Amino acid sequence: MRSAALRADQALRTAVDRVRPAAHRVGEWLAPLIQRVLQWLAPLLQRIQEAPAVRRLRERVAPHVEKLPESVRRAPRTRSMQAGAAIAAVGVVGLMIGSAVAGSDETKVDDAAMEAPIQAQQAQIQEQQAPIQAQQTPAQAEQPIPQEAPAPQAQPVLQAPLGPPVEGIDVSNHNGDIDWRRVAADGKKFTFVLATDGTGFSNPRYSEQYHGAKNAGLIAGAYHFARPGSSSAEQQAERFLNIADYQADGKTLPPVLDLEVDPNSGGCYGLSVADMHLWTKTFNDKVKERTGKDPIIYANPSFWRQCMGSTDTFGGHALWLASYGVDSPAVPNGFNNWDFWQYTDQGSVAGIGGNTDLNQYQEGFERLKQLAS
Secondary structure, eight states, rough: EEEEEHHHHHHHHHHHHHHHHHHHHHHHHHHHHHHHHHHHHHHHHHHHHHHHHHHHHHHHHHHHHTTHHHHHHHHHHHHHHHHHHHHHHHHHHHHHHHHHHTTTTHHHHHHHHHHHHHOOOHHHHEEEEEHHHHSSSSSHOOOOOOOOOOOOOOOOOOOOOOOOOOOEEEEOGGGOOOOOHHHHTTTTEEEEEEEEEETTEOOHHHHHHHHHHHHTTTTTEEEEEEOOSSHHHHHHHHHHHHHHOOOOOSSOOOEEEEEOTTTTSSSSOOOOOHHHHHHHHHHHHHHHHHHHHHOEEEHHHHHHHHTTTOOOOOSSSSSEEEEOOOOSSOOOOSSSSOOOEEEEEEETTBBBBBBEEEEETTTTTTHHHHTTT
């Protein structure tokens, strides 16, 4: 009988020794999982402990527990710890079984468990912010959200009042020395001065004529005699602008592109209408790029018809029209009206020896000043 009991005890110890390593590995595997379970349950247990009903029950039971003998008070605590461990073990087994059966549902359980503490923290933050929001005055609560001020819109430029035609002249190196004080006293309000011709010629008197006119109170502008067949539009425009020295000073008219037939052949410099369009546009674009102004175009009706094909491509530019011996000039197709009119090359002006080209600006002195601004 005794030997049988010893054999049974030995067999039990052997079984325990065999199971102990496996149990140890299971315990190491379960420990993190149990820790996670406790973390998931912590907010819920905390809320349960802080619940008013639980707090009242604990207050009512505590006096009775204190009256029990020490051995009795310790026993339930030990048994409760054992029961808690058993519950935890059962919970872990349930999780394992659920994972094995449900498969992909494990991810949902993990996500829900991780969201529980976050939701509890968010609820706590909202409870802390509630008194602050409650302290806001009605005026603060009803205060409208400030809106950005609308961006300022560009105001249209008001056109100066229309006036009677204004008299002016245009000059070149051929006019020699000029007494600009006498020119101004003779009623001339503006002048155009030749700056460059084609690729190689520059007016040697340009600076004294241009600045002399301005110093005498005239509004002045520079012009370039174009020779499209001799070089590119860019080259001629750059050289013209470098010598003209355009200044936005309120006394300078936009630069002028002087388009006339070839002085040598009387034709269009050997270029087609399309080539003349391109050359003119390229020159004008370069002037606009450097000065911010659209050039004034000088032309006569026959040239515009013969070499430019009566195009309206440049109808937005101011037109300086050359037309002699008529009471009212014929405006070339492609333009609505003329702005400047060169009506003779046989004029006489005080302060200038010999014949002088005479011009009118059609819309009055106030608009002339606006054009120069």
